[in-house]
Amino acid sequence: MARRLLSSLGQFLATLLVATALIFVMLRVMPGDPAVVALGINATPEALAQWRAEYGTDQSLALQYLQWMGGLVRGDFGTSYVTSQDLSPLIVDRVQVTLILVGLSMLLALLVAVPLGMLAAIRHQHPSGVVLSGISQVGVAVPNFLVGVLLVAVFAVHLGWFPSGGWVAPADDPVEFARRLVLPVIALGSVQAAIITRYVRSAVLEIMREDFLRTARAKGLTKGAALVRHGLRNAGVPVVTIVGVQLAAMLIGSVVIERVFVIPGLGSLLVDSVGNRDLLAVQAIVAVLVLLVILINFLVDLAYTVLDPRLRKAA
């Protein structure tokens, strides 16, 4: 177990190191001098040189990378080339917003998908099971931003039940915070619910053919009871995998949803920074998003060990 944990941790750190190096290199091949982007084409050579010295872009790439990595480890994301703003508090604020949005959306997706997926599997030969499968199939094809636009049109513009967007911190006004999050959470969570429903159904159908479930039924348990007591843990491994994959997808998908609902999350900041050609901000935000994706993969890997005793013994 400890060996498996250490091996996963080693892989996590190695992937993170290579990924950050890739991000750094990718953004440094950007055409144009960041000093010119920041100061404009009419800047004097002296001003440009002073700017480069101030931000360290006159140093070698290797040194710049090491300094950037050192900063990341200390939680220092640097100073924006464009706004001269300290990026660390900005990114920390924005990450919290994105994580709240993604966390609540995933919670909604799971609350909908697990019972529906199980129901679709148990009733797979009944019309209701087929209808559930059909709905989830269509749900997978609808982009979350389309769901968002439609929700705004119906529930914000026509019915006026919820605000069309914006963000209020939970500490400032908990009720308004919740009201403003309803539509974006449904937009982001419903599509994921459709995807996860299909995987839960598939995993449960697979389990329903296993001998141990037949034995449990032969002992007198109902299909539902046998599934809850013996099947859920076994269906857990494939479901955890897909939840991990989808959590990473939601994190990236939230970029678009934040735009639809004018939510000041990490995604909005990323798109604005790309528009402003704010190299250091883009670099830091992408690094945070990639770190979160790699972290999710690492946690999924750990969850396997907890859920599957065979992996524990093998380790």
Add this chain to the structure above:
Amino acid sequence: MTTHLDAPDATGVPVPPPTTTARRKRARPGIQLIIGASLIGLVAIVALVSLVWTPYDPETTVAADRLQFPSAAHWFGTDRFGRDVLSAVMAGSQITLLVGFIAVGIAVVVGVPLGILAGMRQGRLGDLIMRGNDILLAFPGLLLAIVFGAVFGAGTVTAMVALGIGSIPAFARVARSGTLQVMKTDYVFAARAANRSEFRIALRHVLPNISGMIVVQCSVNFGIAVLAEAGLSFLGLGTMPPTPSWGRMLQESQQFLGSYDYLAIAPGLAIAVAVLGFNLLGDGLRDRFDPKMRSNR
């Protein structure tokens, strides 16, 4: 007609020839395959027709016709610049299919050979390829496309290349897993005993046997590319104006919600139809190539 007598399955066990009923059943396409192929066929026909004809020029603005509701003259209405929405949706299908083809093409051309190589050379080289693949997995296609947009400037070409690179890991994984199965079969052992080169084995035995899996993955990733391109255009980081794009049409419709809802319906439906088509096609093909999956869907 070719016979299936003693053709080995994926585990290398000779399979008896299928019965006439089994053959008929296999030959009959499933409902998902039929619906998926029909939807994709529809999108492809619209794209081809729009190359030579659209009701109006999708890029020409007509101030007098701005924001007209659907009518006999403009079936899906007009946008804020007086452009015909139906014509723009038709022309937008070209970009959608183009992005899908190029993105999937890049992923197949790079990912499949890498996956086959990793499956055939399971040592340091195989490990190295798969570790590289894992690192690429940390960069989802949409994120990579945003970064590429920042570096090289946003546009259709940037989006296609980024989405293609982002899809490489999926193809490499599928190709590797298929290759590992094929490499255990008797006919590969026989080919090796006959001193056939690795390249020839890959080309003659591995590739034809994993082609089904690759085709399924192509369909799935085509749908993903369509969604991602629409998302990028929605963010203003995909196809640039005046070229029509479904995602940007949807984004532009946002400011007219409540008054001109029809502007969101046509591009939204177009995206959903295309993605649903590719998803159903992928599921249908998977059923056909992997009968074990059939009962699970």
